Amino acid sequence: MIDPLTLDRGVYRLIYVAAAVAIVFVQILPLETRADILPGPEWMLCLTFAWLQRRPDYLPPWLIALVFLMLDMLLMRPPGLMTALALMGAEFLRARQQVSVETPFGPEWLLTGGTIGGIFLGYWAMLALFGVPEVRFGLLAVQAVLTVLAYPLVALASRYLFGVRRVTPGELDPRGLAR
Numbered sequence: 001m002i003d004p005l006t007l008d009r010g011v012y013r014l015i016y017v018a019a020a021v022a023i024v025f026v027q028i029l030p031l032e033t034r035a036d037i038l039p040g041p042e043w044m045l046c047l048t049f050a051w052l053q054r055r056p057d058y059l060p061p062w063l064i065a066l067v068f069l070m071l072d073m074l075l076m077r078p079p080g081l082m083t084a085l086a087l088m089g090a091e092f093l094r095a096r097q098q099v100s101v102e103t104p105f106g107p108e109w110l111l112t113g114g115t116i117g118g119i120f121l122g123y124w125a126m127l128a129l130f131g132v133p134e135v136r137f138g139l140l141a142v143q144a145v146l147t148v149l150a151y152p153l154v155a156l157a158s159r160y161l162f163g164v165r166r167v168t169p170g171e172l173d174p175r176g177l178a179r
Helices: 004-028 043-054 061-074 081-096 105-129 137-160
Strands: none
Touching (some): 004 043, 043 061, 081 105
């Protein structure tokens, strides 16, 4: 018989991967062919951070790395750059998260927004450092702002659509993981 917690983690990991597949499928559809449109938010970054703030045991680092590497390959970004930055941002948030039901959303949003801004700034700096001609700071800044603004929507969807809620302090073992 499988442990209910292990089954729960496995199911939510599959949901996370399915959400990543659905998001990348929509992103690679040729819905708009003009080159002068604004970039949309980085939905997987929002989803990853929203789930990580609520249930860090659902998203181990290896799963985040695999999903973002898949996104790098399918979206034709430099392989591993956004993966490394997203993983560093996720581990930064994991180390600073307060596992509590009473944590207000405002400080969480500010911390996550700062992390997203740092990720996009690092992404721009690395692309500029290596002379990638397609890098435009303005477009990356707009995408970072849109990602920060989309975070509350993704957090709401995570809570009410996927059922990812914060754990209560009684549900944690001494290592900070859900029992």
